Amino acid sequence: MSAATASQVLKADGIRKAYRGVHALDGVSIELAAGSITGLIGPNGSGKSTLFDCICGFQARDAGSVVLDGRDLKGLSPQRIARLGLRRTFQQLRVFPELTLRQNLLAAAQAAPGFSYFRELLRTPAVRRHEREMAQRADAMLEELRLERLAGALAGGLSYGQKKLLELGMALMNEPKLLLLDEPMAGVNPTLVEGLKEELLRVNRRGVALLIVEHNLKLVFDISHSVYVLEQGRVLMHGSPAEVANDERVIEAYLGHRGPAATEQGARLD
Ligand SMILES: Nc1ncnc2c1ncn2[C@@H]1O[C@H](COP(=O)(O)OP(=O)(O)OP(=O)(O)O)[C@@H](O)[C@H]1O
Ligand SMILES: [Mg+2]
Incomplete structure (x- = not known):
């Protein structure tokens, strides 16, 4: 297996996965x-x-490796x-249907780099800065997705297409x-x-x-x-x-x- 090169963001090699004997993936490699x-x-x-x-x-894979950015x-x-x-x-x-659009984006941002539950508990200045940044980012994302009007609405009430946009925004919160x-x-x-x-x-x-x-x-x-x-x-x-x-x-x-x-x-x- 060769190492990923610098210009590769992902290399998946020989991925295998079977569900009860059915080979869903039978040695898939992509770069x-x-x-x-x-x-x-x-x-x-x-x-x-x-x-x-x-x-x-x-x-869990049955076999194969995945390398992200080396x-x-x-x-x-x-x-x-x-x-x-x-x-x-x-x-x-x-x-999350019971959360507003903005809350959905902020929930997704908790998986972002820089977030730590420990620091969150201590409410350090770094945590407050992170919260401010994420709130700004959520608003910018809502604007980019043209959903800013609905920032405070519950996600459960969105149309299917709007939910897809919101899900895209959630995935993009941590760049x-x-x-x-x-x-x-x-x-x-x-x-x-x-x-x-x-x-x-x-x-x-x-x-x-x-x-x-x-x-x-x-x-x-x-x-x-x-x-x-x-x-x-x-x-x-x-x-x-x-x-x-x-x-x-x-x-x-x-x-x-x-x-x-x-x-x-x-x-x-x-
Ligand atoms: N959780 C699971 N348990 C059992 N079998 C599964 C599971 N997930 C997928 N499979 C089986 O693995 C195979 C591949 O399914 P998969 O959902 O990855 O296909 P797909 O290409 O995404 O299909 P589609 O275009 O319909 O979304 C199928 O035979 C499917 O029935
Ligand atoms: Mg599918």
């Missing part, structure tokens, strides 16, 4: 360049979400990994090096999709690398520098969006498993 946008596509059940779980420490993540908790700059969003939304997005566009009103896409590009321009799982292939091919294709727990191919879109094996994998569903969601392979 992500710092500051890049990478697509991760594949038919339903091909292992995309499981790969996120195994990279972020939400599921650091081996072996044995680290998801919270620790988040503090090191690797964040994710979930296919099933995870916002990650790498953000894994699990179907950021699924269920989002088409009028919001364009805004969400612009937001992802803005985030990337600030230097955050993105790994995006998305069934909206047009969007993936549009914004990604390179694309990995998973099929049945293995990397079927990795290439530029154009290479992937025109690859017979990819077309076969999609048409073989998903049929017209791929096109129903606006995905086209040409």
Whole structure:
């Protein structure tokens, strides 16, 4: 196994994961360049979400290693990994419905570097400064997401698309090096999709690398520098969006498993 190079933000090597004998991941390796946008596509059940779980420490791997910015993540908790700059969003939304939008963002910020429960207890000047900074950051985030009007509203009352935006904001509170997005566009009103896409590009321009799982292939091919294709727990191919879109094996994998569903969601392979 070779060490990650300086320009790599993530190297996952030989990841395996089985659920009761079913190989969800059967030796998956990916490498992500710092500051890049990478697509991760594949038919339903091909292992995309499981790969996120195994990279972020939400599921224990059966085998394989994950190196973030030169650091081996072996044995680290998801919270620790988040503090090191690797964040994710979930296919099933995870916002706190009983908290306001601002409170949701501040709750997410507690996983940020500089936060310590011990110092929090002591209420040191550093803690108060951190709180002030996070409050300002939450307000700036709400503005960026165009949700500032709703800062004090309960997150439970948001539309689905607005909740997705909020979840994105929560993942961005601690300026990650790498953000894994699990179907950021699924269920989002088409009028919001364009805004969400612009937001992802803005985030990337600030230097955050993105790994995006998305069934909206047009969007993936549009914004990604390179694309990995998973099929049945293995990397079927990795290439530029154009290479992937025109690859017979990819077309076969999609048409073989998903049929017209791929096109129903606006995905086209040409
Ligand atoms: N917690 C779990 N327990 C048992 N089996 C699981 C679990 N999570 C995933 N699997 C199985 O692992 C395989 C990969 O699932 P995964 O959710 O990673 O696919 P996916 O590519 O994200 O699919 P989709 O596009 O539908 O979200 C599937 O066969 C799935 O049924
Ligand atoms: Mg999934």
